[in-house]
Amino acid sequence: MVAFVGLLIGVIIGIVWNVNIPVKFSPYISVAIFACLDSVFGALRGSISHNFRADIFVSGFFGNAALAVAMVYLGDKLGIPIYLAAVIVFGGRIFNNFAIIRRLLIDKTKSH
Amino acid sequence: MKNNEATIFVFIASIIVGLLIAMNIGFSGKNNFLDVKQYDEAYNERIKLYSELNSLKEQYYNANAKLSKYNQGDEKASEVTKEIKQEISDNNILLGKSDVEGPGVKITLDDGISSFDKYSSMDQLIHDADIVQVINDLRNAGAEAISVNGQRVVYNNYGLCAGSNIDLNGIKIVTPFYITAIGNVDVLYNYLTLEQTHITALKSRDVRVNVAKQNKIKILSYNGEFSYKFMSLTNK
Numbered sequence: 001m002v003a004f005v006g007l008l009i010g011v012i013i014g015i016v017w018n019v020n021i022p023v024k025f026s027p028y029i030s031v032a033i034f035a036c037l038d039s040v041f042g043a044l045r046g047s048i049s050h051n052f053r054a055d056i057f058v059s060g061f062f063g064n065a066a067l068a069v070a071m072v073y074l075g076d077k078l079g080i081p082i083y084l085a086a087v088i089v090f091g092g093r094i095f096n097n098f099a100i101i102r103r104l105l106i107d108k109t110k111s112h
Numbered sequence: 113m114k115n116n117e118a119t120i121f122v123f124i125a126s127i128i129v130g131l132l133i134a135m136n137i138g139f140s141g142k143n144n145f146l147d148v149k150q151y152d153e154a155y156n157e158r159i160k161l162y163s164e165l166n167s168l169k170e171q172y173y174n175a176n177a178k179l180s181k182y183n184q185g186d187e188k189a190s191e192v193t194k195e196i197k198q199e200i201s202d203n204n205i206l207l208g209k210s211d212v213e214g215p216g217v218k219i220t221l222d223d224g225i226s227s228f229d230k231y232s233s234m235d236q237l238i239h240d241a242d243i244v245q246v247i248n249d250l251r252n253a254g255a256e257a258i259s260v261n262g263q264r265v266v267y268n269n270y271g272l273c274a275g276s277n278i279d280l281n282g283i284k285i286v287t288p289f290y291i292t293a294i295g296n297v298d299v300l301y302n303y304l305t306l307e308q309t310h311i312t313a314l315k316s317r318d319v320r321v322n323v324a325k326q327n328k329i330k331i332l333s334y335n336g337e338f339s340y341k342f343m344s345l346t347n348k
Contacts, residue, residue, distance in 0.1 A: 004126075007129060014132075032132065036129045040122060
């Protein structure tokens with residue numbers, strides 16, 4: 001719930017500011033968004049299962065994004081789409097985390 | 113407390129993600145992304161432009177090198193003269209004022225042996241227009257130098273029927289006609305054996321035609337004069 005509200009606020013701020021990232025950086029930001037989204041899902045899962053750690057979350061949030069951007073850059077230079085690796089890993093993890101969140105939430109509602 | 117902390121972090125992180133998404137998508141309506149086909153086209157376009165750029169750079173470099181050679185003054189005067197001489201010789205080769213040799217084809221055209229039918233005998237003769245058309249075919253196939261019976265064919269040549277012989281650029285030539293051309297042997301030969309060429313038409317008229325590939329052909333220079341009376345250089 002918190003995540004959706006945050007997303008909504010972020011999107012609204014982005015629209016109000018109306019800052020456009022140069023087209024050149026567009027693919028980098030896309031992969032970075034994916035990495036950040038993965039971290040957010042991880043944090044949600046952690047908060048639900050009560051083992052959330054702020055330091056791990058913050059380092060993962062920025063570290064994953066930076067690594068993903070670096071991969072896109074390297075792939076661009078080498079001519080092979082390495083960013084696919086990032087997309088597949090993060091995509092898989094997002095689904096994985098979502099599945100665990102789902103299970104935890106359903107268990108929680110059932111136990112009540 | 114711990115849960116609260118997580119909520120705050122997630123909230124901040126989602127704001128950042130939302131911000132990034134909004135910035136990247138750009139709701140102003142323009143689409144920054146290409147589908148596969150567009151990407152392919154754009155990619156090819158880029159390669160083309162790059163290669164164009166490279167060739168232009170090369171041209172620029174060559175022109176610059178030439179210019180700097182000219183600019184280096186008196187001590188390099190002989191160099192400049194050499195360069196100019198080289199250019200003159202190149203131009204002479206292209207104009208047909210130099211003897212040249214190289215690989216090419218040799219076409220032999222001869223009037224057909226007259227048969228019993230009188231009407232077909234006109235077809236069996238080789239006319240001025242035939243020679244001109246064969247020359248045209250050769251030029252089309254990329255021949256660099258052409259000669260007919262030893263007469264170099266240059267840009268202002270004409271062919272004229274003069275009864276029993278053909279007046280080619282003022283010089284009378286008779287059958288058999290030997291047309292030699294320098295160029296890419298395979299291209300010339302294959303082009304001449306195509307359906308649409310005049311050689312094929314001549315063959316069907318029972319004219320005696322022979323096309324032979326040759327590794328080394330020597331073609332003599334044009335010994336006439338190039339002159340003009342009416343044209344002059346336009347002011348740029």
